[in-house]
Amino acid sequence: MATPVYTPFVFLLLLFQSGVWGFPVRQTPQESPTCGYKSCHATKPGMLNVHLVPHTHDDVGWLKTVDQYFYGDRNDIQHAGVQYILDSVVDQLLKNPDRRFIYVETAFFYRWWKQQTDDMQNTVKQLVNEGRLEFVNGGWCMSDEATTHYSAVIDQMTMGLRFLNDTFGHCGRPRVAWHIDPFGHAREHASMFAQMGYDGFFFGRLDYQDRSRRMVAREQEMLWRASESLTPPMADLFTGILPNGYNPPEGFCWDQSCDDPPIRDDPDLEDYNVDDVVTRFLRIAQAQALVYKTNHIIMTMGSDFQYENANLWYKNLDKLIRYVNQKQSNGSEVNVLYSTPSCYLQELHRANLTWPLKGDDFFPYADSAHDFWTGYFTSRPALKRYERISNSYLQTCNQLEVLGGPISRKGPFGAGDSDTLKKAMAVAQHHDAVSGTEKQHVANDYARRLANGWAHCQVLVSNTLSSLSGSSAPRVYCEHLNISVCPLTETSKKFSVNVYNPLARPVSWPVRLPVNGTAYSISDPKGKAVDSQVVPVSQATAAVRRGRGYAVNELLFQVQAPPLGYSTYSVSLLQNGPPSPQSSPLPRAPKAVQNKFLRVTFDPETGLLSSLSNLETQQTVKLSQNFYWYNASDGNNSESIQMSGAYIFRPNTSTPFIISKTAKIETLQNSVVQEVRQWFSPWVSQVVRLYTDSRALELEWTVGPVPIGDDLGKEVISRLDSSINSSGVFYTDSNGREVLQRRKDYRPTWNLRQSEPIAGNYYPINSRAYIKDDKDQLTVVTDRSQGGGSIQDGSLEIMLHRRLLYDDVRGVGEPLNETSDIYPEGLVVRGRLLLSLSPPATAADTHRPLAQEVVLQPLITFTDGELHPSTRLEFSGLQAVLPPAVHLLTVSQWDQDSVLLRLEHQYQASESKEHSQPVTVNLQKLFSTLDVLGVSEMNLSANQWKDEMTRLDWKAESGEMPLPKRGGDPSVWEVNLKPMEIRTFLLRVRQR
Known part of the structure; x- marks a missing residue:
């Protein structure tokens, strides 16, 4: 029988004397005496202690799909079967209590666990409680950064x-973040890991020049x-760089996929090699010790x-440990032991040293002079966009599950769920997914999983909207509005448009619907008429639809939606027939388009942008925009044979080819929108669009099919080329949150040889990038993750699409040639860039909410x-x-009576004079349909109570770290948020 353990997911509440529900009951964790740091083998002072870490790296999809990897299917592609790995490891751990193993990817472990008998589950729980099987990282996958x-x-x-905590309790909680394979490392990830309670972080890949310098300086930790x-130290994280990526030292790989000879230790047999193995191992260990700081080193004994x-691994590792340690009797000062990353980390902490401080990130990553892993920032742009809007849809689905209560999951439209999309989105974060x-074929599988998740959420959303609105009318979802396809709006004479806004502030959003009529009346929720216009569908949109829709026009109008809520608009056809003359596009470039916020001018000769003005601040910058392409290296180059591929961006020239110096133009101007439609070639077009009430200029680009007939x-x-004097500096966001400065041909921590x-x-540009000088800041908000740079002063370039003819020899084995x-x-591929121009001091007040609206966009549904x-x-x-400073990051059903809530301060310190101030939110005055009965704060990943979370403390070489000064919340119910702070709560709720 398993020892009962306390977990944060047992939500017990006390009744306060004041008569309101309060904090959950605290229980002392009855933790096993041997899990976690207590399970570590003893080390030997005065010796070089070599920590051997048996591990496997199991990609949640890469060359095979996640299912194929789990079952061991399609071994003609790659021999890999995760279920057999876990079967075999558990069997071998039971044979020797000294052995250790770490496991990382919960998506695979969860599948395996569900298939085990009760006896096997109890056996595994015992291994976990004894620290012999340890989980590290512990996310559903090892995410890309x-x-x-x-x-x-x-x-x-x-x-x-949560799965690990529910299943194993305290002993299942990982102490160490482990990102051994991602291709560069983001500062925001380190911040998140610190706030999730991890004591340390280990990774395998960093720039070859950075590694060389750190080895010499012994600054790999x-x-x-x-x-x-x-x-x-709220966002401080001890970080270590592994010595061999995540592979074993050369000559010491004993898997069935390896070619290294086993340890042959019978002296009566031929090829006895113990002395040779021990000598080589000691040489490698001593060499490794020269580039690390303590008398402890780590070796990753395993790989993909x-x-x-x-049995192959453990039989040889047992021998290696025994024979190397036998040398101690002859004066050897090397001690080898089975270990885990957390046991190694504990010894580094015990050393009580000071450590170098790092404040930037680890991008871009290059593994040699001409091999920069910067292509994947843009690779598969359609999948990147689908993942991004799926995230938006999941947040909406989560919110409506909470707001709708039980009827959301089982209502008039059947049984719906959010779990399917949650799992699909979690898998999509993998470092070989998004x-x-x-x-x-694996990319197709990720997209299929997302689509299946959408279908499950659509039932849930329909149930909730039906309940909230009191209407049982079937709800229609149109997922191709970006290419003007929606069968209902194309045929119906009367329909309604429901706009759900997942943000905690009201939004104004432009709606474009494919229609075949020429005049419509639209009324808002209060019955007031809404201005609308009908314009012809552009040639580019008609071409890209490929027969999936037949609307000849688009109906344009602006909608308003309340926070965490919806507005419903009624649409009625007034007139069929040919479009009115005033809606027909004019075949010439306008001198300018403008609204009350922005003015945009065009060059009448070329049809291209020529300037952008902010009319509120009286700013104007020269601004031109065009499309170019870099010729991808084919490897036939005197400097290097490296080719561009899915991972690596390597143009064969520093000067891109312009697609066209002029654009063919059509102009539309009406009371809702002004747009300039530009055609640069048969495969590149764009719409420059300015809505009446927008502070941002929209560039809707359509690229493809990229021609490859020229091989x-x-x-x-x-x-974008501007008059801004950016002095070789530009700025990018990190995973959509804090902004980092980038300087051309420069790295903050070493002297770059470019x-x-x-x-x-x-x-990487996840949601926005900008350039600025003392007077002007030009910000570009993207609708997906893309790569970009500022190669010339005043310039920003965003890579939109890649089509390549060669594999870059990093393992994927096929060129990035999507069809x-x-x-x-x-x-x-079609997408949007949004441009804003502001004074630098107030730019964040525009671009942060703008980026947020693109990430969490309204969900539009229809009823006929x-x-x-x-x-x-x-x-x-x-x-x-x-x-305005507060973002409702998470509203998600946790269990029957509790909700997971995350509140976020979305501004950096000193970023905004108005909004970079602490702000307070009252939890009991938050929701309109829920009574909040109890609250308890958790860490960022919701697997520990916040006030019980303790982390190892570390000393930086720059001096002692100041302790965080929280300044208590005004009351139990009032939450104070400081800049960039995310706070996570488990709420006990009751539907009103």
Whole structure:
């Protein structure tokens, strides 16, 4: 019988004397005496202690799908079967209590666990309680760090850690973050890991120049200060760089996939090699010790999908430990032991040293002079966009599950759930998923999983909206509005448009619906007429639809939606027939388009942008924009044979090819929108769009099929050239949160020898980038993760699409040459860039909410016919709008009576004079449909109570770290948020 352990998911509440429900009952964890740090083998002072860490790295999809990897299917692609790894490891751990093993990817372990008998589950629990099987990292997957959004990373970590906590209690909680394979490392990830309670972080990949310098200086272990806003040590994380990536030392791989000879230890048999093995091992260990700081070193004994036959590894590791340690009797000062990353970390902490401090990130990553892993920042741009809008949809689904209560999961439209999309999104965060570095059939599988998750959430959303509105009319979802496809709006004479806003503040959002009529009347929830216009569908949109829709026009109008709520608009056809003359586009460039906020001018000769003005601040900058492509290297180069591929960006010239110096133009101007439609070539077009009430200029780009008839792979960019004096500096966000400064041909922590002037200056842009001088700041908000740089002063370039003809020899084994059934000649991708111009001092007040609206965009659904008079046309789940600095990051059902809530201060310290101030939110005055009966604060990943979370403290070489000064909350119910702070709560709730 398992020892009962206390977990934060047992939510018990006390009744306060005041008569309100309060904090959960605290229980002392009855933890096993041997798990965690207590389970570590003893080390020997005065000796070099070598920590051997048996591990497997199991990609949650890469060359095979996640299912194929788990079952060991399609071994013709790659021999790998995760279920057999776990079977074999558990069997071998039971044979020797000294043995250790770490496991990382909860997505796989969860599948395996569900298939085990009760006896096997109890056996595994015992191994975990004794620290012999230890979980590290513990997220659903090992996420990518360049192309993921922080909200999706937090979600997938929470899912994995919750399963471990529910299943194993205290002993299942990982102490160490472990990102051994991602291709560069983001500062925001380190900040999140610190706030999740991890004591340390280990990774395998960093720039070859950075590693060389750190080896010489013995700075491969450091304290990473991962936020400029959060008070240390809140976002400080001890970080170590592993010596061999995540592989064993050369000559010491004993898996069935390896070719190294086993230890042959019978002296009576031929090829006895113990002395040779021991000598080589001691030489490697002593060499490794020279580049690390303590008398402890770590060796990763395993690699991709290893330990399917764990006996091979453990039999040889047992011998290695025995024979190396026998040398101690002859004066050897090397001690070898089975260990884990947390046991190694504990010894580093016991050393009580000071550690170098790092404040930037680890991008871009290069493994040699011409091999910069900056292509995957953009690879598979369609999948990157689908992942991003799926994240938005999941947050909406989560919120409506809470607001709807039980009827959301089982209501008039059937049984719906959010779990399917949660798991699909969690898998999509993997470093070979949203990164775009998987095989094509695996990318298709990720997209299929997301689509299946959408279908489950659509039932849930329909149930909730039906309950909240009182209307049982079937709800229609149109997922291709970006290419003007929606069968209902194309055919119906009367329909309603429901706009759900997942943000905690009201939004104004432009709606574009495919229609075949020429005049419509639209009324808002209060019955007031709404201005609308009908314009013809552009040639580019008609071409990209490929027969999936037949609307000839688009109906344009602006909607308003309340916070965490919806508005319903009624639409009625007034007139069919030819479009009115005033809606027809004019075949010429306008001199300017403007609204009350912005003015945009065009060059009448070229049809291109020529300036952008902010009319509120009286700012004007010269601004041109055009499309270019870099010729992808084919490896036939005197400097290097490296080719561009899914991972690596390597143009064969520093000068991109312009697609066209002029654009063919059509102009539309009406009371809702002004747009300039530009055609640069048969495969590149754009709409420059300015809505009446917008403070941002929209550039809607359509690229593809990228031509390859000339046998040249192409990397397509949009480049903005301005009069801003940026002095070689630009700024990018980190996973959608804090902003980092980037300087051309420069790295903050070492003297860069730049060998790739373009690829070596590309960085991940997750939601926004900007350039600025003393007077002006030009910000670009993206609708997905993309790569970009500022190669010339005053310039920003964003890579939009990649089509390549060669594999870059990093393992994926196929070129990044995307096609589909609809686009067999090459994928067409459409997206948006939003531009804003502001004084630097107030720019964040515009671009932060703008980026947030793109990340969490409204969900638009439709019902056909006349609405019933009793239908509730407007609803907000909040009692009041939250302050502009506060973002409602998470509202998600936790169990039957409790809700997980995350509140976030979305401004950095000193970023905004108005909004970079502490702000207070009252939890009892938050929701309009829920009574909050109890509250308890948790850590960021919701697997520990906040006031019980303790982490190892570390000393930086720059001096002692100041302790965080929280300043208590005004009351139990009032939450104070400081800049960049995220606070996580478990709420006990009751539906009103």
